[in-house]
Amino acid sequence: xxxxxxxxxxxxxxxxxxxxxxxxxxxxxxxxxxxxxxxxxxxxxxxxxxxxxxxxxxxxxxxxxxxxxxxxxxxxxxxxxxxxxxxxxxxxxxxxxxxxxxxxxxxxxxxxxxxxxxxxxxxxxxxxxxxxxxxxxxxxxxxxxxxxxxxxxxxxxxxxxxxxxxxxxxxxxxxxxxxxxxxxxxxxxxxxxxxxxxxxxxxxxxxxxxxxxxxxxxxxxxxxxxxxxxxxxxxxxxxxxxxxxxxxxxxxxxxxxxxxxxxxxxxxxxxxxxxxxxxxxxxxxxxxxxxxxxxxxxxxxxxxxxx
Amino acid sequence: xxxxxxxxxxxxxxxxxxxxxxxxxxxxxxxxxxxxxxxxxxxxxxxxxxxxxxxxxxxxxxxxxxxxxxxxxxxxxxxxxxxxxxxxxxxxxxxxxxxxxxxxxxxxxxxxxxxxxxxxxxxxxxxxxxxxxxxxxxxxxxxxxxxxxxxxxxxxxxxxxxxxxxxxxxxxxxxxxxxxxxxxxxxxxxxxxxxxxxxxxxxxxxxxxxxxxxxxxxxxxxxxxxxxxxxxxxxxxxxxxxxxxxxxxxxxxxxxxxxxxxxxxxxxxxxxxxxxxxxxxxxxxxxxxxxxxxxxxxxxxxxxxxxxxxxxxxxxxxxxxxxxxxxxxxxxxxxxxxxxxxxxxxxxxxxxxxxxxxxxxxxxxxxxxxxxxxxxxxxxxxxxxxxxxxxxxxxxxxxxxxxxxxxxxxxxxxxxxxxxxxxxxxxxxxxxxxxxxxxxxxxxxxxxxxxxxxxxxxxxxxxxxxxxxxxxxxxxxxxxxxxxxxxxxxxxxxxxxxxxxxxxxxxxxxxxxxxxxxxxxxxxxxxxxxxxxxxxxxxxxxxxxx
Numbered sequence: 001x002x003x004x005x006x007x008x009x010x011x012x013x014x015x016x017x018x019x020x021x022x023x024x025x026x027x028x029x030x031x032x033x034x035x036x037x038x039x040x041x042x043x044x045x046x047x048x049x050x051x052x053x054x055x056x057x058x059x060x061x062x063x064x065x066x067x068x069x070x071x072x073x074x075x076x077x078x079x080x081x082x083x084x085x086x087x088x089x090x091x092x093x094x095x096x097x098x099x100x101x102x103x104x105x106x107x108x109x110x111x112x113x114x115x116x117x118x119x120x121x122x123x124x125x126x127x128x129x130x131x132x133x134x135x136x137x138x139x140x141x142x143x144x145x146x147x148x149x150x151x152x153x154x155x156x157x158x159x160x161x162x163x164x165x166x167x168x169x170x171x172x173x174x175x176x177x178x179x180x181x182x183x184x185x186x187x188x189x190x191x192x193x194x195x196x197x198x199x200x201x202x203x204x205x206x207x208x209x210x211x212x213x214x215x216x217x218x219x220x221x222x223x224x225x226x227x228x229x230x231x232x233x234x235x236x237x238x239x240x241x242x243x244x245x246x247x248x249x250x251x252x253x254x255x256x257x258x259x260x261x262x263x264x265x266x267x268x269x270x271x272x273x274x275x276x277x278x279x280x281x282x283x284x285x286x287x288x289x290x291x292x293x294x295x296x297x298x299x300x301x302x303x304x305x306x307x
Numbered sequence: 308x309x310x311x312x313x314x315x316x317x318x319x320x321x322x323x324x325x326x327x328x329x330x331x332x333x334x335x336x337x338x339x340x341x342x343x344x345x346x347x348x349x350x351x352x353x354x355x356x357x358x359x360x361x362x363x364x365x366x367x368x369x370x371x372x373x374x375x376x377x378x379x380x381x382x383x384x385x386x387x388x389x390x391x392x393x394x395x396x397x398x399x400x401x402x403x404x405x406x407x408x409x410x411x412x413x414x415x416x417x418x419x420x421x422x423x424x425x426x427x428x429x430x431x432x433x434x435x436x437x438x439x440x441x442x443x444x445x446x447x448x449x450x451x452x453x454x455x456x457x458x459x460x461x462x463x464x465x466x467x468x469x470x471x472x473x474x475x476x477x478x479x480x481x482x483x484x485x486x487x488x489x490x491x492x493x494x495x496x497x498x499x500x501x502x503x504x505x506x507x508x509x510x511x512x513x514x515x516x517x518x519x520x521x522x523x524x525x526x527x528x529x530x531x532x533x534x535x536x537x538x539x540x541x542x543x544x545x546x547x548x549x550x551x552x553x554x555x556x557x558x559x560x561x562x563x564x565x566x567x568x569x570x571x572x573x574x575x576x577x578x579x580x581x582x583x584x585x586x587x588x589x590x591x592x593x594x595x596x597x598x599x600x601x602x603x604x605x606x607x608x609x610x611x612x613x614x615x616x617x618x619x620x621x622x623x624x625x626x627x628x629x630x631x632x633x634x635x636x637x638x639x640x641x642x643x644x645x646x647x648x649x650x651x652x653x654x655x656x657x658x659x660x661x662x663x664x665x666x667x668x669x670x671x672x673x674x675x676x677x678x679x680x681x682x683x684x685x686x687x688x689x690x691x692x693x694x695x696x697x698x699x700x701x702x703x704x705x706x707x708x709x710x711x712x713x714x715x716x717x718x719x720x721x722x723x724x725x726x727x728x729x730x731x732x733x734x735x736x737x738x739x740x741x742x743x744x745x746x747x748x749x750x751x752x753x754x755x756x757x758x759x760x761x762x763x764x765x766x767x768x769x770x771x772x773x774x775x776x777x778x779x780x781x782x783x784x785x786x787x788x789x790x791x792x793x794x795x796x797x798x799x800x801x802x803x804x805x806x807x808x809x810x811x812x813x814x815x816x817x818x819x820x821x822x823x824x825x826x827x828x829x830x831x832x833x834x835x836x837x838x839x840x841x842x843x844x845x846x847x848x849x850x851x852x853x
Contacts, residue, residue: 199672199676200675200677202636203670203740204678206634206636206668207663207690207693207744208660208663208693209693217678217681222678222680
């Protein structure tokens, strides 16, 4: 019986999500200018839902101080208070408001993940395209360096580096960005390799175009589709890495709210059958799924894949 | 089954096929009727987009992805191909109906040996055991006149040449002794000399086994050799159908006549170049190659202003390598390239912007030669902006002038992407991009070989007109001698990296020839249906006489 009820709720959640996605898509088509509206029409319901969720996260992150009922780090009650009218999601192990921390966590975790991914992408794709276009010893040097970096398991490598350089948000961003840039490098280089041999790149070289223009005008626009898809996936990985590092105590440092460490701090409650500590984990899961929905749609559109 | 229907193998009645584009169904075959008797060869001809291949595939009850058979009836030997089950259709395919694709190189699985791929269909359809199939394959390879028939099957596709691969593919189609084979442009990608071997092999084997065939091509001279009757298609509709002889001698429809007349474009002869004028481009004793192999072995020729030099030869003869040497992509090992009497730096990276501007290139595949993400405005405008420093209004005017020159309406096309153009229009953009640099010399690398005859003719006329207007020198790389006849002033015949013969066009097409030129010239298919038989007899006689 319990299984059936679970199944019912699952179906209800899926239907509700799709309904939300449909609603969002209809509104988006209605309010956006003609060219953009055409894009939105190709959007499946999953992507509509994903996009809506991402926008919600962004909204929450930007307006965290206004939305959150209590400050991020202040102790406002007893430890492990249950859900009530004042503290909607109860309090954590130190008596801080759970909902407020969840809202501020969006700001920290999502914001840092975005900056890190962007940095990894700029680094990885610039070097990758450069390696493909210039070739020769530069390509050899960069590729072999990346091979060496990739030979070490990512999480262990990140732990090692953070132990050496010390834990701070800046250090963490740089360390994760460098490690993830190696993956982006490989993709960008592989994609660019196929584009570099095209006649139009040869024509541009013969025209006497410089390296910068060659990369930005001839190669990058044609490599965008796989890179955008990779950006979405990479964002999820970075996000999970940050949460994992925070959970292990080397990521975002207390008292800053962060979803990874929030799970760790309140893990004791799980033994009492309370789902509160799983809420940050759920927030991570929801964002990851949403990003992938949107990425799938973009990938479909750019590559012309069939159903 | 009644007696009268006994020898009819395939009938199509009112066949309609739709293709999906931009979210709606468009009809691409609009009610075509077709009857094919046992042992008969039907030639399907038409330009690209005429629906030739689609009809060919429909004979197997198959529609490509994004297409559907929407109406009409397809009867194959009493079986309704539209209504029968997919299992039944699959049983017929490969066993009773076989298909030979245009590019054998792309159709063979590169990681299996030829003979294993040959055996696949007979084993799948339980016609033969593996050892029987292999013995049969060797027999067919012999009949297809493949060299070393006993061993060639044990090679991988990349280890045999294009012409051999196409013959191996035909042999493979024959494996189950089908009643019907569909040949989809089997020789289009081949050199003329190789084409003859493949054509004669296909014709012999179809005759030997009394197989019916649908032969799809856009080359009339080829279809004249192969088919018993010809059907002309235009935009999914039948123009006319009759037996080969009467079709060639007196076509009734205007469209058919225009197809026949295509090869008539010839530009007037230019006066001979005055002695002592400096050639625009002069290639002197150039030896060049990749790795340790010399592809070019000491070639020399001159190209003068307002003249077209055609460089002819089979694939692998070094035509494109010559272009790479002139443009500086491949610095020569020995020898030099002079431009207006001055030596060009061997590597393009060391050339000045002006030197780069003077020599432009038009590519064979317009699809890959234009950046798909740039608008025509940027594609054409960039060289003008870069070399001539045009900005704003001036640049805009220049782009519009160029579009007018290539006969595209500027306001309609200036903001389009290459993907929104047809093949011929893309090639015109390639020409406009070359012109935008205001060069003295343009290399045209097989610019018409990917285009339909009528479209190609338009491009040749345009190039000719522009040459007169801007005093251009052309180097025209081609393997198609009809194109040479149409546009060249002088011809260079290349073979294995050596210039075999060079001289004015008139001399080239008059005997005496170099033996290789003779072979090339005689291999160009002619409209006469008996041409292939006569030629093969003649060659056999010469070979036995010598």
